Amino acid sequence: MTATGSSVINKIDFKQILQKYGIVFVLILMIVGISIAEPAFLSRSNIFNVLTQSSIFGIMALGLTFVIISKGIDLSVGSILALSGVVLASLGQAASATSKYFPNMGELPVFIPILAALSIGALCGGISGALIAKTKIPAFIATLGMMTIARGMALIYSDGRPISTLVPSLTALGGKIFGFIPVPVIIFFIAIGISSVLLQMTKFGKNVYAIGGNITAAEVSGVNVSKNLILIYAYSGLLAGLAAVVFAGRVGSVHPGAATGYELTAIAATTIGGTSHAGGIGTIWGAFVGALVLAVMRNGLTLIGVDAYWQQITEGVIIIVAVVIDMRKNAKKD
Amino acid sequence: MSEEKYILQMSNIVKTFPGVKALRGVELNVKPGEIHALMGENGAGKSTLVNCLAGIHNPTSGEIIYDGEKVGNYNTAQALEMGISMIHQELSPVFHRPIMENIWLGREPLNRFGFVDHKKMYEMSKEVLKEIDLDEDPKTLMVSLTVAKMQMIEIAKAVSYDSKLIIMDEPTSALTDKEVKQLFRIMRKLKDQGKSIIYISHKIEEVYEVTDKVTIYRDGQFIGTEATSNLVVSKLINMMVGRDVNEMLPKVKCPIGDIKLEIKNLTHSHLFKDISFTVKRGEILGIAGLVGSGRTEVIETVFGIRSSVSGEIFIDGKKVEINKPRDAIAHHMALLTEDRRLSGIFPMLSVRLNMVIANISTYLNKLGLVKEKMLKNECDEYVKKIQVKTPGLMQKIEKLSGGNQQKVLVARWLMTKPDILFLDEPTRGIDVGTKAEIHKIITKLAGEGKSIVMISSELPEVMGMSDRILIMHEGRVTGIVENTKDLTQEDLMAYATNTVA
Numbered sequence: 001m002t003a004t005g006s007s008v009i010n011k012i013d014f015k016q017i018l019q020k021y022g023i024v025f026v027l028i029l030m031i032v033g034i035s036i037a038e039p040a041f042l043s044r045s046n047i048f049n050v051l052t053q054s055s056i057f058g059i060m061a062l063g064l065t066f067v068i069i070s071k072g073i074d075l076s077v078g079s080i081l082a083l084s085g086v087v088l089a090s091l092g093q094a095a096s097a098t099s100k101y102f103p104n105m106g107e108l109p110v111f112i113p114i115l116a117a118l119s120i121g122a123l124c125g126g127i128s129g130a131l132i133a134k135t136k137i138p139a140f141i142a143t144l145g146m147m148t149i150a151r152g153m154a155l156i157y158s159d160g161r162p163i164s165t166l167v168p169s170l171t172a173l174g175g176k177i178f179g180f181i182p183v184p185v186i187i188f189f190i191a192i193g194i195s196s197v198l199l200q201m202t203k204f205g206k207n208v209y210a211i212g213g214n215i216t217a218a219e220v221s222g223v224n225v226s227k228n229l230i231l232i233y234a235y236s237g238l239l240a241g242l243a244a245v246v247f248a249g250r251v252g253s254v255h256p257g258a259a260t261g262y263e264l265t266a267i268a269a270t271t272i273g274g275t276s277h278a279g280g281i282g283t284i285w286g287a288f289v290g291a292l293v294l295a296v297m298r299n300g301l302t303l304i305g306v307d308a309y310w311q312q313i314t315e316g317v318i319i320i321v322a323v324v325i326d327m328r329k330n331a332k333k334d
Numbered sequence: 335m336s337e338e339k340y341i342l343q344m345s346n347i348v349k350t351f352p353g354v355k356a357l358r359g360v361e362l363n364v365k366p367g368e369i370h371a372l373m374g375e376n377g378a379g380k381s382t383l384v385n386c387l388a389g390i391h392n393p394t395s396g397e398i399i400y401d402g403e404k405v406g407n408y409n410t411a412q413a414l415e416m417g418i419s420m421i422h423q424e425l426s427p428v429f430h431r432p433i434m435e436n437i438w439l440g441r442e443p444l445n446r447f448g449f450v451d452h453k454k455m456y457e458m459s460k461e462v463l464k465e466i467d468l469d470e471d472p473k474t475l476m477v478s479l480t481v482a483k484m485q486m487i488e489i490a491k492a493v494s495y496d497s498k499l500i501i502m503d504e505p506t507s508a509l510t511d512k513e514v515k516q517l518f519r520i521m522r523k524l525k526d527q528g529k530s531i532i533y534i535s536h537k538i539e540e541v542y543e544v545t546d547k548v549t550i551y552r553d554g555q556f557i558g559t560e561a562t563s564n565l566v567v568s569k570l571i572n573m574m575v576g577r578d579v580n581e582m583l584p585k586v587k588c589p590i591g592d593i594k595l596e597i598k599n600l601t602h603s604h605l606f607k608d609i610s611f612t613v614k615r616g617e618i619l620g621i622a623g624l625v626g627s628g629r630t631e632v633i634e635t636v637f638g639i640r641s642s643v644s645g646e647i648f649i650d651g652k653k654v655e656i657n658k659p660r661d662a663i664a665h666h667m668a669l670l671t672e673d674r675r676l677s678g679i680f681p682m683l684s685v686r687l688n689m690v691i692a693n694i695s696t697y698l699n700k701l702g703l704v705k706e707k708m709l710k711n712e713c714d715e716y717v718k719k720i721q722v723k724t725p726g727l728m729q730k731i732e733k734l735s736g737g738n739q740q741k742v743l744v745a746r747w748l749m750t751k752p753d754i755l756f757l758d759e760p761t762r763g764i765d766v767g768t769k770a771e772i773h774k775i776i777t778k779l780a781g782e783g784k785s786i787v788m789i790s791s792e793l794p795e796v797m798g799m800s801d802r803i804l805i806m807h808e809g810r811v812t813g814i815v816e817n818t819k820d821l822t823q824e825d826l827m828a829y830a831t832n833t834v835a
Contacts, residue, residue: 201703203694210691213680220639220669220677221692221746222660280682 034300054295060266063236071279072139085254097165125237164253174249212279347396389413419492434472482513591615600645620800668747737768
């Protein structure tokens with residue numbers, strides 16, 4: 001009797017684990033499948049390659065996790081990356097650059113362009129957040145507007161041209177340390193750590209869940225909803241600024257049309273990772289796994305020689321299937 | 335009484351919801367050309383009964399004979415086919431479409447090409463509107479109409495279905511006196527055409543003005559049907575509330591201190607006017623009044639959820655400004671809201687986060703990180719203290735029973751260590767056992783010297799718990815009375831309906 005009892009419990013646990021970590025199993029299956037078809041996938045350099053490829057939209061997905069848990073959306077992160085990026089590049093050009101944005105300026109200490117990128121990102125996000133909090137317009141509209149405005153500002157600022165030849169200390173951020181660990185991956189992991197602590201261990205994080213879970217109840221419970229909304233979008237913008245730093249480091253130049261459509265990839269990563277657009281549900285860990293799923297798929301399908309157009313179709317199917325499974329999981333409660 | 339004389343005979347209707355027996359074998363008999371009032375306190379079962387009639391619910395058991403024929407289970411569309419229409423308390427028109435499209439929604443007249451025949455729709459709408467003497471252009475957008483007019487359009491829709499039986503659930507709650515008169519005129523006109531109307535209302539004057547018969551329910555039971563003109567008001571009230579008070583927990587007298595909270599002339603732009611009252615330390619002030627009397631709105635305004643036009647709030651004799659719930663919380667107030675799902679729980683979040691959300695700042699270390707251990711211990715303590723039945727703190731709150739959800743919310747507010755507690759329908763939708771436990775907690779809090787304001791629609795609860803009782807009617811205080819032994823439910827109902835002799 002005890003035996004049957006425990007086996008029933010095991011069965012339930014297994015089902016729960018499968019439900020909770022379903023997307024991790026999908027990721028493992030993908031990795032196993034791709035490795036069998038193309039063993040080179042599991043080489044150290046390729047693994048770091050995948051992680052590097054996931055870092056830029058992955059960092060954005062971390063910010064979007066906060067936004068989407070709070071039942072919002074942020075469409076502006078790609079444009080914010082471009083705006084922060086061109087400003088960063090203009091302040092971080094090497095003395096040897098042929099067309100200098102500021103012809104009479106010497107090389108600045110590297111923290112200045114980085115700080116500028118982060119501040120511009122946070123500011124743009126904060127403005128979206130303030131709009132959402134104060135005018136009550138839908139986040140979709142506020143950030144759609146910010147998306148267009150930031151892109152326009154990036155084009156005006158750069159006069160539509162890429163800004164290139166950055167100082168070595170900036171391009172080093174796109175390089176490797178010890179000859180094999182990519183710096184973008186390190187930055188990505190640090191951002192994961194900070195975001196995770198913010199979301200799980202601070203009052204701000206608890207308020208994010210509360211606002212997405214039931215905004216009326218949050219207000220009644222004394223949560224400063226306006227302030228938190230501004231912070232949520234400012235954080236999303238800040239991470240878009242950080243993504244701009246990584247972008248500039250990797251590419252070595254920033255053009256104002258950069259990162260077009262990245263916001264959708266970041267939203268996809270967050271969504272695949274189980275963050276619910278109905279609000280109140282989601283984790284940083286999920287966003288990381290979601291970003292990996294997309295990066296592994298893109299990298300793996302390329303390795304085994306799947307046509308790029310087919311990759312897009314696969315990506316779309318995965319996003320939809322992930323959300324369908326997620327919604328069924330949440331619907332089962334009733 | 336031959337069967338032909340009734341358009342509707344409902345008998346032995348039982349309706350159970352999970353955990354609740356809403357109807358315990360009730361009846362309702364309506365004749366053609368009759369305006370028939372349904373009366374009873376909130377929760378008496380009127381709405382459930384008419385929902386069963388309109389096909390929104392199906393009765394668990396019982397018999398419905400409509401137009402001389404026994405009918406089985408049916409849905410709302412079939413009810414409309416049969417000629418039973420319901421005009422809901424809360425209207426849900428398609429706001430930005432014209433009147434005519436609202437009337438013929440889902441059964442638009444088509445021309446021979448299969449396109450919507452707008453001209454025909456317009457003519458048909460004109461006719462229907464004329465039938466109820468409503469002079470509106472069918473092309474007018476719904477959004478530009480008053481609530482009263484929208485209601486009339488709903489009636490027009492019922493007429494367009496050629497309904498023989500029209501159910502109106504508190505149709506006058508949002509209308510002005512003049513609009514009510516117009517509604518009554520239409521009701522009488524429909525009556526003259528031989529149509530029957532089932533009319534749910536809390537307003538005693540209106541019931542006497544417009545109805546022919548009254549059926550009274552209480553606690554899901556049928557109490558009686560009377561001809562309205564033969565029924566005196568006091569008997570009607572008695573039939574509505576006649577419940578045994580002793581089943582409730584008797585109030586334990588505890589020492590009452592100085593005035594803690596004073597509200598002076600609180601006025602809202604349209605919901606209530608000139609509300610003044612005081613609450614002392616250790617006192618339970620009950621607030622009674624019918625739904626829509628402004629009770630909840632007053633409390634929500636004091637707590638900073640709504641804003642007032644004028645009025646002052648004093649705590650310990652000092653004037654305070656409260657513009658947001660967090661101001662109120664900073665002044666050690668707490669509010670258990672009326673609608674647990676709407677403004678209380680975070681359904682998909684854990685019991686623990688639901689408990690601590692109003693009070694996280696207390697558990698932060700110097701770095702601003704939450705002290706998980708301390709928080710967990712505190713939550714465990716409260717779970718034990720008020721006996722929340724949950725498999726664990728990480729359980730999603732939506733999986734708990736309503737009573738246990740309510741206990742979690744009580745814990746949420748107790749953790750903020752409040753001095754003043756506003757409890758809005760603290761035991762609504764909660765089983766009897768948990769109800770008694772919550773009553774015990776409330777009494778205990780008063781014993782600790784906390785000031786408590788408790789809104790309740792259940793008179794026995796108000797009378798069983800309160801030291802004093804404030805009664806509201808249509809946005810005004812009609813009385814504040816000491817809860818003495820001589821006080822009867824009839825007295826309170828008289829204040830609540832503003833029919834004090």
